[in-house]
Amino acid sequence: MKLHLIYGAVVLLLLGTCGYLLFSSIDTAINLSYRDQQVAELDDFRKQVTAALPGIAAGMGKSEVVAAMERAGREVAFEKDGCTWVGRVGMKFSPQGKLVHVSPGWSYGEADPCYPR
DSSP states (O other), X not given: OHHHHHHHHHHXXXXXXXXXXXXXXXXXXXXXXXXXXXXXXXXXXXXXXXXXXXXXXXXXXXXHHHHHHHHHSSOOOEEETTEEEETTEEEEEOTTSOXXXXXXXXXXXXXXXXXXX
């Protein structure tokens, strides 16, 4: 009788351990997929900004900067809240068409003209 209790306890421990390992593996896979998605989005952001920087430094106007960003990414430009967005990059231009601010595709709560409060 005592041996059956020991065997039962061992079986329950093994089942509990297997369940925990299964849950842990699923949770890890979900976290890794979110990480991979964020890395891909940040890489697109880096490629767009890197491609547009030489022209921005040369004093390009709004249409040229937006065209350079569109060529570097896969997205089409659109206007929202006074900013021009191309993919994950928000750009604020002066009335003369000069770039005055670049915003990433996220905000951590700091003051940003492309994320009005």
